[in-house]
Amino acid sequence: MPAMQAAILSIGDELALGQTVDTNTAWLADQLARRGLMSRLHLTTADDQSAILAALRWALSQAELILVTGGLGPTEDDLTRFALAELMGTELQLDQASLDAIAAFFARRGRTMAQRNQVQAMCPVGAAMLDNPVGTAPGIRALIDGKAVICMPGVPSEMRHMFQRHVAGALDEQTGRVIRSAVLHTFGKGESDIAQMLGELMRRDRNPLVGTTVARGIVSVRIRSEAGDVPSAESALETTIGEVKSVLGELVFGRDDQTLAQCVGRKLDEAGRTLAVAESCTGGLLAKLLTDTPGSSGYFLGGWVTYANAMKQGQLSVEERLIREHGAVSQPVAEAMARGVLGRSDADYALATTGIAGPGGGSREKPVGTVWIALARRMDDHTVKVEAQLHVLPGDRAMVRLRTAHAALNLLRRAI
Numbered sequence: 001m002p003a004m005q006a007a008i009l010s011i012g013d014e015l016a017l018g019q020t021v022d023t024n025t026a027w028l029a030d031q032l033a034r035r036g037l038m039s040r041l042h043l044t045t046a047d048d049q050s051a052i053l054a055a056l057r058w059a060l061s062q063a064e065l066i067l068v069t070g071g072l073g074p075t076e077d078d079l080t081r082f083a084l085a086e087l088m089g090t091e092l093q094l095d096q097a098s099l100d101a102i103a104a105f106f107a108r109r110g111r112t113m114a115q116r117n118q119v120q121a122m123c124p125v126g127a128a129m130l131d132n133p134v135g136t137a138p139g140i141r142a143l144i145d146g147k148a149v150i151c152m153p154g155v156p157s158e159m160r161h162m163f164q165r166h167v168a169g170a171l172d173e174q175t176g177r178v179i180r181s182a183v184l185h186t187f188g189k190g191e192s193d194i195a196q197m198l199g200e201l202m203r204r205d206r207n208p209l210v211g212t213t214v215a216r217g218i219v220s221v222r223i224r225s226e227a228g229d230v231p232s233a234e235s236a237l238e239t240t241i242g243e244v245k246s247v248l249g250e251l252v253f254g255r256d257d258q259t260l261a262q263c264v265g266r267k268l269d270e271a272g273r274t275l276a277v278a279e280s281c282t283g284g285l286l287a288k289l290l291t292d293t294p295g296s297s298g299y300f301l302g303g304w305v306t307y308a309n310a311m312k313q314g315q316l317s318v319e320e321r322l323i324r325e326h327g328a329v330s331q332p333v334a335e336a337m338a339r340g341v342l343g344r345s346d347a348d349y350a351l352a353t354t355g356i357a358g359p360g361g362g363s364r365e366k367p368v369g370t371v372w373i374a375l376a377r378r379m380d381d382h383t384v385k386v387e388a389q390l391h392v393l394p395g396d397r398a399m400v401r402l403r404t405a406h407a408a409l410n411l412l413r414r415a416i
């Protein structure tokens, strides 16, 4: 049996106007993809009944499963149920169980239900309501010419809850195929280098399938395993993960939701070591990324944002002569900043960043994106070992800063 085709329809003026980013469609498409289902069509309409009707008709001509979000609320602009009834050529009728559930939802919050909310219990004749324990808007399911149309609330948390409650299980059963996927994150090489290294592992006819994506300097290797049952899918997935890791080695820093900062934090934690930072061009971003992780106080001591030269001198004892002779963006200054942090704190490791984030400030010798990062380490014999790296990073100001912070974290990761 060929795989079922799906379409996703999101409804709302705020989406059509570009004021709200359509995260529902992305989330649903990912949920379908995880089950091996391709959503071949993504549609967005304004709160306009004829547009919704046209979109539903088109979706039905293209797909067997149509997932709809939005337009189930109690206000004038919530038109999904009316468009669905028009499509089905039926009337709306009151669903008493839904009305009771909505009234009970309000009662639990000590409020009385507004008259307006009654419309949310109206169901096209021939369709069925899907209960919504986390909000007022029930969903609606209809079977039209053997094709399933499932309407869910627009509020992302309610939509996700309804999908998990009423749709996910049925999809798993219907597809009879189990998909397990994982993502391995790498740092240090570009996407084409990674692809070159992976070689045959990236063949398109392979199962598990291996592919790469890149975002903010981090190349991620996506692995998708498909089988008839869970144990087969999982063991094939783990085997391929092992193969990818053995090819890429130290380039791999994490899996699935793990960030570079979390990976560094875990390594510091395991080694019982601490870190402090000195930031110029990253202006606190490095500290921000490190402290995004709960529990980071166990290994991250703190840091200095020394943006002006006087602060580098006064706070971190960077010699004025170094700045005068080499410039603030230079190896000697980056190293002196890192040493200065160890001089001013008890940390075992110190990271320092200094660079030209742009858009101005570049020169021929030091173009925008020129960045020095340094790592100082207190050795067991109390001497200090320092290493520095030069990067010339592409991208705008925000990208240069983020890549600098990532490069600094990666320098430390490789050193621990």
Ligand code: AMP
Pocket: 010, 011, 012, 014, 015, 020, 021, 022, 023, 024, 025, 069, 070, 071, 072, 073, 078, 153, 154, 155, 156
């Ligand atoms: P609705 O159910 O259409 O009244 O939507 C309620 C709220 O959910 C809207 O005001 C949006 O803030 C949000 N929302 C609706 N649709 C989406 C979507 N596709 N992606 C993200 N947020 C959405």
Ligand code: MG
Pocket: 011, 012, 013, 047, 070, 071, 072, 073, 077, 078, 154
């Ligand atoms: Mg709406």
